[in-house]
Amino acid sequence: KNEVEQSPQNLTAQEGEFITINCSYSVGISALHWLQQHPGGGIVSLFMLSSGKKKHGRLIATINIQEKHSSLHITASHPRDSAVYICAVRSPLSGGGADGLTFGKGTHLIIQP
């Protein structure tokens, strides 16, 4: 079973700061997902990556397959970025035939004005 560790668990920062959230996992994977859970509870996918780096607006995600590590960066953070950020790794489901996701516990980010 893949173990997914995120750090930090909680992060409070000031508006405009550069934010980094880290994710490490124990077993090789086919891909890694970053998700965002809004204060109201909804979960949306931000990135899926299997190598290198992806950028979407102020969000950047990187992955190092050899080191089993990924980071999510937020540039010029804003209070609307306040949410729980969840790392999930894709690996085969127990029943075989398809991949499923194993989730980290999430990083609770608060951006203060």
Place this chain on the structure above:
Amino acid sequence: DAGITQSPRYKITETGRQVTLMCHQTWSHSYMFWYRQDLGHGLRLIYYSAAADITDKGEVPDGYVVSRSKTENFPLTLESATRSQTSVYFCASSDHRDGSYEQYFGPGTRLTVT
């Protein structure tokens, strides 16, 4: 409405009662999943389904039953609810045909067992 929906959004039930949480998706995605989310844990997989009439256990299946008679629906039943099943339940679907395995989540059902 298009997308993935869950009902009810909030439910309070008593220990020992049977309760069913509904999940409906309009994309005809082949895969559907049920997760529970508890403080101190990440999302944990309860059951998943690869297609109609095909279901399989996830990480924490005990006390739950699922069925999938139609592609668009994936109900989760707690046969005899226990306080330990108080949680937020998320349904998700994905279309593996495109190779992305991206999962789309429903809004969640907050279940309290008293």
